[in-house]
Amino acid sequence: MKTYYFDHSASTPMLPTVIETMSELMKLHYANPGALHRSGAEALKLVDRARGSIAERMGAKPEEIIFTSGGTESNNLAIKGSIHKATRANKHIITSAVEHASVYECVRQLEAMGIRTTVVPVDRFGRVNPEDVESAITKDTVLVSIMQVNNETGVVQPISELGNVISRFPHVRFHVDGVQAIGKVPFDWTGWGVHMYSGSAHKFGGPKGMGFLLLKSGVELAPLLNGGDQEQGFRSGTQNVPGIVAMSQALRLTMESRDxxxxxxxxxxxxxxxVVDQIPELFINGVHSNMDNAETETAPHVVNLSYPGMRPEVIIHMLEKHGILVSTQSACSSKSLLPSRVLLAMGHDEDRASGSIRISFGDEHTDKDIEILGERLKSVVAKLKPLERNIK
Structure with a gap:
């Protein structure tokens, strides 16, 4: 039986040409880009060229690109780096109730260290109200951190409107987790009032273990890692030359075909x-395709569904027996048996928040693949229906 991979939000397949490029670079360019000899200079030239390419695709300056190990490090660098750099006595962070764990847990850790935190609510679709953010800002606010695309539901936050609000408070920095957004929805680095923006290569056809943080010129951070002063001192450590070049190539290919x-x-x-509308046991979490402005308020690649009262791992394993690979919550939280924190924040009850699955697709999928997915989803739900009372 053919297997259909519908878990692109967790990780995308590496693009074949990117694999070839990375493999070739591992053979030829193994020198440390910080070395003074010719091989080191050649490696550094590749890093600089990749930095320029990523900057061009993101509408940024090359010096605004900080290479990291991925989205989690980029988010932690933006948040902890902002807090630790701020010199005021009282420090305050604003975030939302539906952030990825790499933001949510980072903020919780800072809160345990005495940093005051405000978690703004979301509506039933998972959207933040910019007025709530504005009301939460105080003279002590250092940072607002709001994701662009939710990793569980695909809902798009009003980043432009939020940036406009935050720009009225010059002492506040605005960080956006863009990991699920890059190559999927529009973003304007120069026009939306964002100071920091996180990206991760394996979400757009690049290698795992590579990411970047866009850092607006003039914005200062305290580094998480100290050492050799690479990446302008914001992120010490020998640069991963094959990974950086592969990430830049993946981003170029992704952005060229984005529309x-x-x-x-x-x-x-x-x-x-x-198809889901024909399955009464399933509920759509987030924005439905028949809603007004659906294509500006949700990303195109994510569908989150709930079978209230049915444990998600049961659905996932049943679908896997039918050749369909999907996930529950985010990959970082998929082993948790707790209800989805995101769905609870949207106002759903524990049954619905505990029985959700996430379907996410990508470039390799066709209309026929979606047809097969729909058929097998119907079949699995029909088989599970008689077992509801025993599985809840």
Whole structure:
């Protein structure tokens, strides 16, 4: 039986040309880019070229690109780096109730250290109200951290409106977790009032263990890692030359095809939700495709569904027996048996928040694949229906 991978939000397959590039670089360019000899200089030249390419794709300056090990490090660097650099006695962070664990747990750790935190609520679709953020800002606020695309539901936050609000408070920095957004939805680095923006290569066809933080010129951070003063002193450690170049290539290919990919994936999302509407046991969490402005308020590649009262691992393993690979919550939280923190924040009860699965697709999928997914989803739900009372 053919296996269909519908877990792109957790990790995308590496693009074949990116694999080839990375493999070749590992053979040829193994020198440390900090070395003074010719091989080191060649490696550094590759890093600089990749930095320029990523900057061009993101609408930034090359010096605004800080290479990291991925989204988690980028988020932690932005948040902890901002807090530790701030010199005021009282420090305050604002975030939302639906952030990825790498933001949510980072903020919780700082809160345990005495940093005051405000968690703004979301509406039933998972969206933040910019007025709530504005009301929460005080003279002590150092940072607002809000994700662009939710990793569980695909809901898009109003980053432009939030940036406009935050820009009225010059002492406040605005960080955006863009890990699920890059290559999927639009972003304007220069026009939206964002000071820091996190990206991760394995979410857009690049290698795991590589990411970047866009850092607005003039914004200062305290480094998490001290050492050799690489990455302008913000992130010490020998640069991963093959990983950096592979990430830049993956980003270039992703951004070149972004518009056509978005159109394809929105069409597949509508196709899948038309099937889900025929399965009364399933509920859509987030934005439905038939809502006004659906294609500006949700990313095209994520569908979150609940079977209230049914344990998600049961659904996932049943689908896997039918060749369909999906996930529950985020990959970072998938082993937790607790209800989804995101769905609870959206106002759903524990049954619905405990029985959710996430379907996420990508470039390799076709309309036929979505048709097969829909058929097998129907079949699995029909088989589980008689078992509801025993599985809850």
């Amino acid at each position: 056509s990919r978005r159109a394809r994936m929105y069409a597949m999302r509508r196709q899948l939700l038309d």
